[in-house]
Amino acid sequence: MQKEQIQILETSIIRLLRRGANRQLLNIIKKTHMADLSIVFENLTPLNQEKLFNLLENPEDIGLLFSHLPENTFVELVKIVDFDKLVTVFNNMPSDDAAELLGCLDEELSDKILSKMQKEESYNVEQIMSYDEDTAGSLMVKDYVALAEDVKAKEVIEALQNKYLDVEMPFYIYVIDNYGKLVGVSSLRQLVVESPDKPLKLFMATDIVSVKPYTDREVVARLVSRYDYLAIPVVDDDNRIIGIVTVDDVIDILHETATEDMLKMAGVGENYVETQTIIKGTRIRMPWLLASCCGGIANSFVIGGFESTLAKFTGLVAFIPIIMGMGGNIGTQSATIMVRGIATGQVNIRDFTKMLTKELGVGFILGMVYGTLIGSVAKFRFMTESSSWALASSVSISIVAAMSVAALVGTTVPLVFERLNIDPAVATGPFVTTFMDLSSVYCYFTISKILLGF
Numbered sequence: 276m277q278k279e280q281i282q283i284l285e286t287s288i289i290r291l292l293r294r295g296a297n298r299q300l301l302n303i304i305k306k307t308h309m310a311d312l313s314i315v316f317e318n319l320t321p322l323n324q325e326k327l328f329n330l331l332e333n334p335e336d337i338g339l340l341f342s343h344l345p346e347n348t349f350v351e352l353v354k355i356v357d358f359d360k361l362v363t364v365f366n367n368m369p370s371d372d373a374a375e376l377l378g379c380l381d382e383e384l385s386d387k388i389l390s391k392m393q394k395e396e397s398y399n400v401e402q403i404m405s406y407d408e409d410t411a412g413s414l415m416v417k418d419y420v421a422l423a424e425d426v427k428a429k430e431v432i433e434a435l436q437n438k439y440l441d442v443e444m445p446f447y448i449y450v451i452d453n454y455g456k457l458v459g460v461s462s463l464r465q466l467v468v469e470s471p472d473k474p475l476k477l478f479m480a481t482d483i484v485s486v487k488p489y490t491d492r493e494v495v496a497r498l499v500s501r502y503d504y505l506a507i508p509v510v511d512d513d514n515r516i517i518g519i520v521t522v523d524d525v526i527d528i529l530h531e532t533a534t535e536d537m538l539k540m541a542g543v544g545e546n547y548v549e550t551q552t553i554i555k556g557t558r559i560r561m562p563w564l565l566a567s568c569c570g571g572i573a574n575s576f577v578i579g580g581f582e583s584t585l586a587k588f589t590g591l592v593a594f595i596p597i598i599m600g601m602g603g604n605i606g607t608q609s610a611t612i613m614v615r616g617i618a619t620g621q622v623n624i625r626d627f628t629k630m631l632t633k634e635l636g637v638g639f640i641l642g643m644v645y646g647t648l649i650g651s652v653a654k655f656r657f658m659t660e661s662s663s664w665a666l667a668s669s670v671s672i673s674i675v676a677a678m679s680v681a682a683l684v685g686t687t688v689p690l691v692f693e694r695l696n697i698d699p700a701v702a703t704g705p706f707v708t709t710f711m712d713l714s715s716v717y718c719y720f721t722i723s724k725i726l727l728g729f
Contacts, residue, residue: 285315292323300330309336313343325355338368346379353380362391369443370396370417371524374403403518411495412488414528415509415518418442421449422475424458429471444521446505450479456514457483485510488517493618495520496528532618570709574716581720588727590657594649594670595716601645602677602715603708609634609685610707614699617689624694631686638682642675649674662727669723676722677715684711
């Protein structure tokens with residue numbers, strides 16, 4: 276739904292709630308996707324949230340609403356829901372969504388719900404919850420279609436129509452041998468074009484891409500993106516299928532990963548969100564800004580160390596911001612390119628020399644171009660002074676040095692962080708930016724002192 280439509284929907288629901296027009300509200304609910312209703316729901320007062328929620332009767336709709344609500348809204352809403360109704364909702368939810376939502380609740384309440392759920396559903400959810408949050412196991416869905424390799428195409432279709440009606444996303448037919456091991460896969464398209472009496476083993480694909488339950492979720496997302504799969508099977512150490520990760524979860528992973536990287540690159544931490552309170556937001560951002568503060572203090576000492584040079588050639592001060600800015604910008608560009616390349620799998624540690632040479636070359640060439648331009652401005656600005664050529668040369672060479680060093684740092688640090696299993700996104704934050712500023716200023720004054728002194 277478009278933003279304007281959401282606003283109209285919200286206005287209509289609030290007006291109908293005020294009037295107590297339940298019949299009209301039920302009609303709206305039937306025609307509205309829970310993803311859109313969750314946006315409206317979040318903006319309602321607690322009283323109106325309770326009124327609207329009480330009109331929802333379908334457990335699957337309620338589960339879908341729960342999965343789209345922000346964590347804090349969901350936790351507050353659960354407090355007003357009848358416990359038996361809550362159990363019914365979780366029984367009818369996909370196991371991966373149920374596991375994620377139960378993980379948001381108080382441990383005592385979560386255990387109580389699990390104990391009252393259907394045995395099979397409870398087992399599936401507990402198995403998913405046993406895996407670390409960032410692994411394939413925590414994302415997998417336990418509902419999938421797995422059949423023996425001797426089953427014929429017509430029998431597969433009959434099974435889909437009868438036995439597997441509740442499977443939410445039957446994208447693929449997974450084929451297992453007599454020991455339950457995954458040996459092949461067939462798409463629905465392949466299934467319907469084959470002869471009805473043809474067994475799965477004769478037309479299944481055997482080049483299967485699968486993951487372990489402890490595989491990192493970003494690796495899973497990368498595989499799905501690379502091969503354009505709608506789902507990817509999760510197998511145990513004996514190659515027995517235990518679940519699948521579907522494309523909708525992969526989209527969520529990519530969205531969350533991109534958000535985390537952007538927040539880290541901005542230097543506010545991976546968990547910062549706009550809905551944080553003032554105090555909490557301040558507490559999260561303060562340590563990251565400490566790097567900038569310390570860098571600024573260090574810069575003041577560096578500049579103070581060249582006080583005698585500044586006293587003789589005051590024109591040097593005018594070019595400090597531009598040299599710091601040019602170095603910082605090229606460094607951030609290089610770091611961002613590297614972080615993005617690592618995140619998408621296009622760059623790895625084996626490409627270190629190649630990427631370093633490339634970015635260093637780019638930084639040097641850009642430094643030459645902008646060094647010549649800004650040096651010409653310096654010469655023109657201070658042309659009446661006897662040291663104008665020395666000053667212009669200092670500015671030009673300093674920009675070349677600053678941009679080359681910044682490109683070197685921006686390329687090296689993300690790869691080093693990746694090697695040390697530290698998130699490379701941190702490489703574009705305040706720590707590296709501050710280091711680039713320091714190196715730019717130091718290069719500038721060192722070169723200026725040598726040339727102007729000479």
